[in-house]
Amino acid sequence: MIRLSDVILDCPDPKALAAFYSALTGWTDVSGDEEWMTVKGDGSVALAFQRAADHVPPVWGDPVRPQQFHLDFEVDDFAAARAQAEELGATLVEEHVGPRGYGWLVLTDPAGHPFCLCRNSPQ
Incomplete structure (x- = not known):
């Protein structure tokens, strides 16, 4: 079985974009570092943000x-x-x-x- 786990967005600043989507959605499970951040709510799919300097x-x-x-x-x-x-x-x-x-x-x-x-x- 295949299940979607993450939707990943490239961006120049993963922490800033994770903070934006956490505040927008109210999802409070936020983790990661300067290169990769993840934001999760109660569901099974998370939003993740990966650093792309040339985004x-x-x-x-x-x-x-x-x-x-x-x-x-x-x-x-x-x-x-x-x-x-x-x-x-x-x-x-x-x-x-x-x-x-x-x-x-x-x-x-x-x-x-x-x-x-x-x-x-x-x-």
Whole structure:
């Protein structure tokens, strides 16, 4: 059997990105060093961050530097989740929110990786 254990993001500063995602998700199991950090919650999959000195962040919607993948986080309240993410250093890229509160926000983390805050039900 094959099971996903980690999603690993290259970045210039693993400790800083681990702190960002720990604060964003509330996951408190944080470990590692200057080269590799891991953040875990109650689930079986962890986020890990590995130092890449030559990291060039993707650009959302740019075929020259495509995103390749992104993370989705389900949220209950767009405004609160967006405010928290931006306070932690995220940058809003696109907003796709319908009149009843469904949709998603595309943001980038401090290292430039895209992620989405998603709502699948009305507020």
